[in-house]
Amino acid sequence: MTRICENCQFENQDDYDFCAKCGNPLVEGLKPKQLYVYKPQQLQINKKALVAAYALTIFLSWSGFVAGIISKHTNLAVFTFFGFFMPFYLVQSRHPTLRKHGIILMVISLVGVALSFYVMLH
């Protein structure tokens, strides 16, 4: 048995509740099917904030290295640990792009901190 659509006379399979052709309900009491287009909410990334995050992370994690090059007697490398703050915050973000930047910043700060300690200890 088929269900004939009242609207367009299309023959639908009998287990269909809605017309396959026009979406008209084939069973009384059902509302016409609506098409939902799933659109994930796009979180706007503040570019200026991102640039600031990069600048801050590079400054914090690489300052020990720069200071160590200029002056042999510095323990500023300890201070470079603050450079982990921003990437650590970003990698916990729900936004995939921010997480990606967080990972990049994590690498930048890791290298910076490693270099800072290298020049401090040598």
Ligand SMILES: [Zn+2]
């Ligand atoms: Zn129909």
